[in-house]
Amino acid sequence: MQNSSNATTLPMDAADGMVNEDRRGFVKKLGVTALALGVVGAVVECGRFLKPNVLYEPSRVFKVGEVNQFPFGSRTVIEGKAVEIVREKDGVYAISLVCTHLGCLLKPVLNDQEIGYSCPCHGSNFSPKGDVLGGPAPRALPWYDVYMDNTGNLVVDASKENQKRTKLVV
Amino acid sequence: MEKAVLRKLTSLCVICGVAGIALLGIMEFRDGKREWKHFQIEYKELLLKKISRDRNPAFYERVLGMKPEIKQIVIDDWGAVDRCVSCHLGVDDPLFADTKQPFRTHPRPELLKFHPVEKYGCTICHGGQDLSTTYQGAAHKTIAHWPVPMVEKGLIQSRCGLCHKDFAAIGADKLVKGREIYKEMHCAGCHVINRQGGAVGPELSAFADKDPGAFSYAALGDNHSKQNWVVEHFKNPQKISSGSPMRPLALNDYQVECLSSYVLSLSQRDFPSRYTAKERADFVPPKVDTMVPEANLTNSDDDGK
Numbered sequence: 525m526q527n528s529s530n531a532t533t534l535p536m537d538a539a540d541g542m543v544n545e546d547r548r549g550f551v552k553k554l555g556v557t558a559l560a561l562g563v564v565g566a567v568v569e570c571g572r573f574l575k576p577n578v579l580y581e582p583s584r585v586f587k588v589g590e591v592n593q594f595p596f597g598s599r600t601v602i603e604g605k606a607v608e609i610v611r612e613k614d615g616v617y618a619i620s621l622v623c624t625h626l627g628c629l630l631k632p633v634l635n636d637q638e639i640g641y642s643c644p645c646h647g648s649n650f651s652p653k654g655d656v657l658g659g660p661a662p663r664a665l666p667w668y669d670v671y672m673d674n675t676g677n678l679v680v681d682a683s684k685e686n687q688k689r690t691k692l693v694v
Numbered sequence: 695m696e697k698a699v700l701r702k703l704t705s706l707c708v709i710c711g712v713a714g715i716a717l718l719g720i721m722e723f724r725d726g727k728r729e730w731k732h733f734q735i736e737y738k739e740l741l742l743k744k745i746s747r748d749r750n751p752a753f754y755e756r757v758l759g760m761k762p763e764i765k766q767i768v769i770d771d772w773g774a775v776d777r778c779v780s781c782h783l784g785v786d787d788p789l790f791a792d793t794k795q796p797f798r799t800h801p802r803p804e805l806l807k808f809h810p811v812e813k814y815g816c817t818i819c820h821g822g823q824d825l826s827t828t829y830q831g832a833a834h835k836t837i838a839h840w841p842v843p844m845v846e847k848g849l850i851q852s853r854c855g856l857c858h859k860d861f862a863a864i865g866a867d868k869l870v871k872g873r874e875i876y877k878e879m880h881c882a883g884c885h886v887i888n889r890q891g892g893a894v895g896p897e898l899s900a901f902a903d904k905d906p907g908a909f910s911y912a913a914l915g916d917n918h919s920k921q922n923w924v925v926e927h928f929k930n931p932q933k934i935s936s937g938s939p940m941r942p943l944a945l946n947d948y949q950v951e952c953l954s955s956y957v958l959s960l961s962q963r964d965f966p967s968r969y970t971a972k973e974r975a976d977f978v979p980p981k982v983d984t985m986v987p988e989a990n991l992t993n994s995d996d997d998g999k
Contacts, residue, residue: 551705551708552703554703554708555711556707557711557714558707558710558714559714561711561714561715562710562715562718563714565714565715566714569718569721577764579767580775582767583766583767583768583812611728624908661773671752671753673753674753674787675787675788692948
């Protein structure tokens with residue numbers, strides 16, 4: 525009787541043990557997954573927290589005026605934005621006026637075939653298209669994205685560089 | 695013993711993990727529900743309906759790629775970072791003239807022409823809390839702890855007067871009228887404006903620049919704001935600032951509005967010239983103080999002799 529009961533209880537115990545093992549394993553997996561997800565999420569959110577949504581600085585996307593304020597062949601410096609709007613027969617583009625050397629404000633050179641911009645600080649010279657002609661400047665001047673909004677105003681997006689140097693046809 | 699500790703640690707891990715995930719979920723949910731995000735998504739849909747890809751493909755593509763972001767105008771000289779445009783997205787876009795708020799075009803586009811939004815921002819004329827990105831927080835109505843709510847429609851000319859001292863030239867009828875009332879009521883008998891007037895009451899030359907925290911709002915109820923203080927004060931000076939010798943003025947509501955606008959426009963803040971208006975070369979601010987000789991006054995010195 526005892527034997528038989530033993531014989532009957534033993535498998536029961538074994539079964540119980542198996543059930544417990546499964547449950548324990550499941551709980552462990554759940555615990556590890558939840559913790560891992562929680563930690564990864566917290567790390568991602570901390571990273572996002574470090575990157576501000578917005579800074580106390582003027583928007584990098586700004587209106588520069590209606591198209592007809594920029595006649596063909598004109599070069600217009602936008603005050604306070606360090607950008608020059610150049611309108612040619614085949615289109616408009618915006619070029620940065622910040623020297624790629626140490627960030628001085630460039631002076632547009634008019635009436636010169638080769639030199640378009642020169643830097644008063646260390647004498648870097650740039651071609652009218654912004655390529656470096658001489659001096660310590662390491663890179664060409666970036667062109668910025670320009671588009672026209674629905675009110676007919678030209679808008680410069682200085683956060684996006686126009687790497688293909690495309691002109692906006694207006 | 696060890697097993698018990700392990701078991702406890704495991705349950706702690708599960709609880710922490712689940713709590714962390716739940717908190718993240720709540721955060722994502724609440725962050726996604728911000729008013730301005732909702733408005734920007736709605737604005738994008740509205741704008742896409744109003745423009746066509748054929749006419750201006752570059753702009754259309756840009757609008758398509760628009761993601762909700764805080765938009766702001768930084769005006770260093772005024773000390774403002776106006777985030778109103780995060781919701782008022784169509785304020786200078788004539789396409790939105792008939793759209794519901796907050797997208798509607800400014801009702802006076804001719805004013806925006808002289809005061810472009812991207813140069814002047816919004817709070818310079820309208821007041822309110824510049825940095826806020828919620829309806830409540832932007833102080834469209836009076837709110838606690840922000841005593842400079844948006845200027846009510848009736849008093850909006852007071853903001854014009856901060857820079858424009860030639861009231862007639864800009865057609866600010868309420869300011870002109872307010873100055874007349876000030877003169878007629880002989881306010882200058884007690885108050886000084888620009889070195890004219892008596893020294894009984896407080897000087898008003900820079901009333902608009904006065905710290906709103908310096909006023910007592912005890913008698914105003916919930917509506918704590920400097921503008922409201924001024925309006926209520928003109929209706930009943932002794933109720934609003936107890937112990938004041940100023941007598942009630944017997945003005946109707948319109949006159950109170952005019953006088954309040956005038957007084958709230960008295961500022962001595964300096965702005966760089968690129969913000970301020972050109973004044974006529976021969977413009978001289980009209981006198982607010984008049985000496986009225988009494989008709990029947992006899993010379994008492996002669997009588998004594």
